[in-house]
Amino acid sequence: MDMQLLLVEDDPEIARVIQDTFIRDGYLVTWATTGLEGLEDFQSQSYDLVLVDLMLPEMDGFTLCKNIRWKSDVPIMIISAKKEDEDKVAGLNLGADDYLAKPFSLVELKARVESLLRRWRRYKGVPELNQMTNYTNGLTINWDQNKALIDGTEVYLTTKEFDLLKVLAQNPNQVFTKSDLYQHVWKQADAEGLHTVTVHIKSIREKLKDPVKQPYYIQTVWGKGYQFVGEIR
Structure with missing residues (x-):
């Protein structure tokens, strides 16, 4: 079954490169350009991993991560030009699983995504809680x-x-x-x-x-x- 990725990134050049890269590797990628659009996409269907920029219009990446965590334990990776340690700590404290600063190599991005997905698949092997x-x-x-x-x-x-x-x-x-x-x-x-x-x-x-x-x-x-x-x- 194809892995579903949600990419929330307002820079079209960066987003298209990431989207094309993962589509070539067999992923299904939904691209949202604002934080609110990303939240709406996330709540409308199931994803295996979310890639989130921090500096987004309408709703910033920190707030988006917080909203996603209230609903799901899905892996979240922050990709951001904000390199300050406090931003990384804040993102991780809000529930993100990894943080990759721009500019980054696509090779490293793919490796980190695959690592998070491996852990997620193991986690999903645990029986669900009582409904x-x-x-x-x-x-x-x-x-x-x-x-x-x-x-x-x-x-x-x-x-x-x-x-x-x-x-x-x-x-x-x-x-x-x-x-x-x-x-x-x-x-x-x-x-x-x-x-x-x-x-x-x-x-x-x-x-x-x-x-x-x-x-x-x-x-x-x-x-x-x-x-x-x-x-x-």
Whole structure:
């Protein structure tokens, strides 16, 4: 089966060289020119590895890496002209697996990609986690079917509501700002969308019968955002 690569690079000359090189080697390559486009591509299909530039329009590479990590453990390699150690450390701390500074040789790039893919294939050999998670106070999330149930009865959540619940629940006790959530779920950087997040979180809480003052599942972190505090049983 062909390996699927996502390349997020706004320089067309560099992107075409990388894309042509990997296509010749039998890879399938999707090329995105902005961070938001890259996030949308990533969320729309499955990839085996992501190549990310740091200096991107609409959403920078650091933010893109963070968004990808909330959803997946797929290998991420940063390719960037930013050579400072703090940029490398920041990228790796956000979940990137490797960092290659421009200019680089295609031979080295291919070798590092192949190394990451070998590790990824070994990792994917581990059985998947249970597709159903049960929490105290009656909540069950079926990840496979995108369903939430309270005491065994399905709760109707819209697609956006489930996507919000999913990113929070799959990253428990991590604080997400409204901006983080809006970018990740709506794939837009518009600050006017922050009220939309508030409305959707309120709707989720009502449907899950989640008390605001002493929440079972979604806790407001005042001045920061929201975090998932549900306890697995």
